Amino acid sequence: MGGRGPLSSALMAFSLGFLMDPLESVRVDHDTTFSLMLEAQRRGHDVYYFEQGWLRFNGRCAEARMRRVKVRREPGRHFDVLSEEVLPLSRLDVLFLRKDPPVDANYLHATQLVELCPERSPVFINNPSGIRDANEKLFTLNFPDLMPETRVTSELSVVMDFAARNEKGTILKPIDGFGGKGILFLAPGDRNARSMVELLTQGGKEPILAQAYVPESRLGDKRIILVDGDPVGAVLRVPSDADHRGNMAAGGTPAKAEITARDLHICKRLKPALQEKGLILVGIDVLGDYLTEVNVTSPTGLVEASHLDHVSCEARVLDVAERMHGAR
Template sequence: MAALTIGFLMDPLETVRVDHDSTFALMLEAQKRGHRVLYFEQGWLRFNGRCAEARMRHVTVRRELGRHFDVLDEATHPLSNLDVLFLRKDPPVDSEFLHATQLVELCQGRKPVYINDPAGIRDANEKLFALRYPDLMPDTRITRELPVLLDFIARNETGTILKPIDGFGGKGILFLSRGDRNARSAVELLTQGGREAVVAQAYIPESRLGDKRILLVDGEPVGGVLRVPSGDDHRGNMAAGGTPHKAVLTARDLEICERLKPELRKRGLLLVGIDVLGDYLTEVNVTSPTGLVEANHLDGVCVEARVIDVAERLAAERPAS
């Protein structure tokens, strides 16, 4: 097909880990196919009185530590100049990020193919979206009320996981056993004295064996990683010290993926990473899901190729105006 102009709204390109970063893998695949790769940061996005535009860098990329990209040129472009726009800014999903998802929709003429759709990202909080499927999840509570949380902790024989609603990378996740003398203090700390709601989930003992990050492209599972926590931690997140292992998808994993597929497609959530502990869905990650490079290595797949396939197909199907 004809070369596309593909934009990436992302964190500074200087900071990416070339051997791990999923966005960088997507950029490499787009470039390999002859597409023009433009990158810009959230702070470079603006509204010019008629439409959204951004200062963008046309780059070439290579998997070489320390010299992994070159800037060919830098100019301001309206977002309508893009055929595809990857929204890959890492969390936190704060007010500035939400404002950016609104700005990128303000295009005159043809809008780019969004991966993922801005409205879908806004609607699908990574901790809360899974609550649409309570039968797939561990027993869960969302509240800021200390008595409710303390009662929940007291009733879970295997223990309780507490985590901030907008947390990421394993930050702020606590494990509390029933009868833990730190429970009240931990709840007060995480809720900021009852001012912020948190997620409380019954602890799944199988989590010691690792949690699965399953990558879905256009609703279909294409690869996965079993993230195993270190011996002195309960978190499997690779950012928190977990190590990647080959994941074998079970019938239950595939059932979860199939249940999610219609809603993900409906909302334009084309690249998603779901987290599964044992038989339970815990999170649906839609902002900048990671694990592509690890899944490729462990499963012998090329997740980014599947993603760019979808981007090319949707770009070709766009109406003329």
């Protein structure tokens, strides 16, 4: 059961698994996970995928119902299932944890289950414990000098006092939000302010993140792709005239982005902490000169950054995966 698959014994070829959302639903021209699968296949590796609900513990180790697939960038017929069987995770050489948020109890349980491989653990991208430790909103608070002025609280009075001091406005975010969902702009003097805060905090029961508005956000929200702590590409997500959010899931338009000296400084500051936690593939968000988020669960933007910068971010990820596997 714990042995390696036939392809893994071949020179420089091994088995890569992807814990992800249903493969049927991916956008082949946009999805970062799909782009990684294509690059792995191009290099001759076996590509397996499984969904969170297919993961289980058999009394000795973690296993999953896995599909070995062949993928191609053709919408509507973008993959074939070559085989399907229940396999222990120890059969994988590398496992990409690419399940989209929300980071709920089931997600956290999955990060614990995948670690139950006493015979032989795969190389994880990203490390399950690192994902658990690095909430995409709260992890950034370890670097307050890189961020806009920020508060985290469930108390209405604290948020209202903070917002009253932000002459350019305040951004309110749910801590476990994703894809731009639930992000609100609070204008100075807005008569809806109390209702907005009450709504987001669920009547003072849930803490939220309140952040001083950065006017440069109208020019775009910069997503920088980091691989093993180093920037490999970037994309500017420009909000529409009718929205303050640049997230592509919220209607933002991708545009070419320059990685500035300030961006490089931010990346350099983050690199030791990311490497310590085993966070290999990360997407950070920068507004103007400010770091706003560190995305570690299933960061997107890799396809757009590769296209706009004429690079292959996915190749850089696979280079690191192969290196980490070889080191073992």
